[in-house]
Amino acid sequence: xxxxxxxxxxxxxxxxxxxxxxxxxxxxxxxxxxxxxxxxxxxxxxxxxxxxxxxxxxxxxxxxxxxxxxxxxxxxxxxxxxxxxxxxxxxxxxxxxxxxxxxxxxxxxxxxxx
Amino acid sequence: xxxxxxxxxxxxxxxxxxxxxxxxxxxxxxxxxxxxxxxxxxxxxxxxxxxxxxxxxxxxxxxxxxxxxxxxxxxxxxxxxxxxxxxxxxxxxxxxxxxxxxxxxxxxxxxxxxxx
Numbered sequence: 125x126x127x128x129x130x131x132x133x134x135x136x137x138x139x140x141x142x143x144x145x146x147x148x149x150x151x152x153x154x155x156x157x158x159x160x161x162x163x164x165x166x167x168x169x170x171x172x173x174x175x176x177x178x179x180x181x182x183x184x185x186x187x188x189x190x191x192x193x194x195x196x197x198x199x200x201x202x203x204x205x206x207x208x209x210x211x212x213x214x215x216x217x218x219x220x221x222x223x224x225x226x227x228x229x230x231x232x233x234x235x236x237x238x
Numbered sequence: 239x240x241x242x243x244x245x246x247x248x249x250x251x252x253x254x255x256x257x258x259x260x261x262x263x264x265x266x267x268x269x270x271x272x273x274x275x276x277x278x279x280x281x282x283x284x285x286x287x288x289x290x291x292x293x294x295x296x297x298x299x300x301x302x303x304x305x306x307x308x309x310x311x312x313x314x315x316x317x318x319x320x321x322x323x324x325x326x327x328x329x330x331x332x333x334x335x336x337x338x339x340x341x342x343x344x345x346x347x348x349x350x351x352x353x354x
Contacts, residue, residue: 155340164247166329166344167283174340182341214283218340226273227342229283 126150130215130230137205137237145200145233147215155218156198157227160184160211167214173198205237240265242332244345251320252353258305259315259348261330268292269335272306272313273342277327286328289313291335317350325352 131146149156157172159182169182171190179190187209189201198217202209215230241264251257263272274286289297289306296304301321305314317324330345 157341159342159344164346166242166346167342168344169341172341212281216283216342220340225340226285226288227340232281234281 128215128217128228128230130213130233132233133231135233135235137202137235139205139207139237141205143202143205145202145213145215145235147198147200147230148196149198149215149217149228150196151217151219151228152195153217153219153228154195155220155225155227156192157182157216158188158190158198158200159214159216161214161232162211170200170213202235207237209235210237211235240267240270240332240334240343242330242343242345244330244348246348247346248349248351250351250353251317251324253320253322255320256316256318257320257350259317259328259330259350261313261315261345263311263313263330263332265311265332265334267334271333271335272304273331273333274302274304274313274315275329275331275344276324277329277347278323278325283329287315320352322352322354325350 128149158170159167173179173192213233216227218225218227270291272289276284301318327347331342
């Protein structure tokens, strides 16, 4: 049971490039989400999904796309990278959306946009 | 909108002593959950402790305990017998208990240093 995995661990992009951050979980969790962490800002929600085929926006969705074609995978796409997207990105999952279920976090991806 | 505030950007404690990290939140909901997460230099987010709002009893996990004051909307974390491995960023988080969302709202974090 690998839990929540994220790839890559580190990435450097140039402004305007696009890329996909991968997230996968092998716990059959319904709920998955993406957060970004910036210095002094805590973690902020980008997008989330309550099940395959269902996604919605969080607090800071601009510049990012998501899709959820399977229960296991929840990729985050940067359409045209900007320096403001330099951040650490975390994927998280939990068994259900309601109740006290704990969210399990991946190890994070550090992204630098030049 | 719900908000979570951690008013102490940095704290320091002597090894083996006790430290309390503060957290306040704002919500109009009665059904919610509160969490403390630890983030060591490895960046991994680790759940420390959680509290259901409907429970009056404060949660405890070994050396970690909370002081949950629902009326005051306060949720502080007490670390007893501090160890060097407790040095980390600590984040307080809130989650609404109802509806179809499981989204966490985080505070900005408190950096805890432990002095030997």
